[in-house]
Amino acid sequence: MDSGHGKTRVKVEGDRLSSLPDDVIHKILSFIGIKQAIETSALSSRWRYVWTSMPYLNFSSNDFRSLPEFSKFVTHVLSARNNQTEVHSVNLAFRGKVSRQVFVRRILDYAFSHNVQQLNLTCLSGKKKEFPLSLFNSPSLKHLTLIGNNYGDAILTPSTWELPNLVTLKIYDFTLNADDTDKCLDLFSNCGNLKSLTLHRCRLRGLNGFNICHPGLSSLTLNSIGYDGCSLVCVVNDNQRQR
Numbered sequence: 001m002d003s004g005h006g007k008t009r010v011k012v013e014g015d016r017l018s019s020l021p022d023d024v025i026h027k028i029l030s031f032i033g034i035k036q037a038i039e040t041s042a043l044s045s046r047w048r049y050v051w052t053s054m055p056y057l058n059f060s061s062n063d064f065r066s067l068p069e070f071s072k073f074v075t076h077v078l079s080a081r082n083n084q085t086e087v088h089s090v091n092l093a094f095r096g097k098v099s100r101q102v103f104v105r106r107i108l109d110y111a112f113s114h115n116v117q118q119l120n121l122t123c124l125s126g127k128k129k130e131f132p133l134s135l136f137n138s139p140s141l142k143h144l145t146l147i148g149n150n151y152g153d154a155i156l157t158p159s160t161w162e163l164p165n166l167v168t169l170k171i172y173d174f175t176l177n178a179d180d181t182d183k184c185l186d187l188f189s190n191c192g193n194l195k196s197l198t199l200h201r202c203r204l205r206g207l208n209g210f211n212i213c214h215p216g217l218s219s220l221t222l223n224s225i226g227y228d229g230c231s232l233v234c235v236v237n238d239n240q241r242q243r
Contacts (some may be wrong), residue, residue: 018046022053030056030089034077035063052081055088059107061095062124067103070094074103078110087111089118097130108135115140122147130154130177133161133187142167142193148174154205157187166191170198177205188214199225 017025029037029051037051037058057077064070090111094101111119117140133155136144142165146155154175169191188194196219197212203226212220 026054033058053085058091060093067096071103087114087116091120093122095124112138118143120145123149123153132156137162145170147172161187163191165193168196172200175203
């Protein structure tokens with residue numbers, strides 16, 4: 001009887017979870033990787049296609065034995081996903097050089113074409129990588145976090161950056177290299193909605209100067225900034241904070 005009661009209880013709890021609306025299930029699945037989310041499709045017919053309309057995509061190459069295997073998985077996910085569903089956020093953690101990994105461009109292009117609002121990119125241990133910031137140009141992007149690997153990874157920075165709706169930018173453990181060393185870098189002048197900027201353990205290399213001059217900036221955090229032939233010029237309003 002106890003055994004029967006136990007089985008009934010498990011069944012009821014399973015029904016309760018399955019009866020949740022898709023948006024709630026999507027939020028629950030957002031806390032795990034997309035590979036694990038896809039595995040829930042084996043639970044029942046109710047769960048078979050739930051993952052295809054998730055607005056949260058969490059990719060990590062650490063879930064795979066090799067980068068080619070990971071790249072094939074990315075292609076499968078993006079091709080099988082409900083193409084009518086917009087992407088709210090993307091988390092991408094990977095190894096290898098950006099220029100040699102087509103899955104990076106594939107994920108970013110897909111996310112930007114589906115109006116992604118939040119992007120978190122983490123460089124895992126491996127070979128040094130260089131990112132052109134032009135990779136991240138998007139009119140929909142509001143929150144961007146870039147995490148490098150102890151200065152070993154570099155960001156090739158243009159003189160300005162076209163992210164009109166960006167609100168929050170966080171850059172950790174990157175070297176910032178200018179694409180034109182004769183200019184003073186004024187990277188955020190075309191980020192009209194930027195409110196919060198964090199640069200942590202970043203090195204500025206080959207620049208005549210680096211300007212942070214933004215009328216809307218309300219939070220500015222600079223921690224452990226290294227200067228390699230660059231002087232930092234920081235202009236802020238009275239109501240802005242610098243730490």
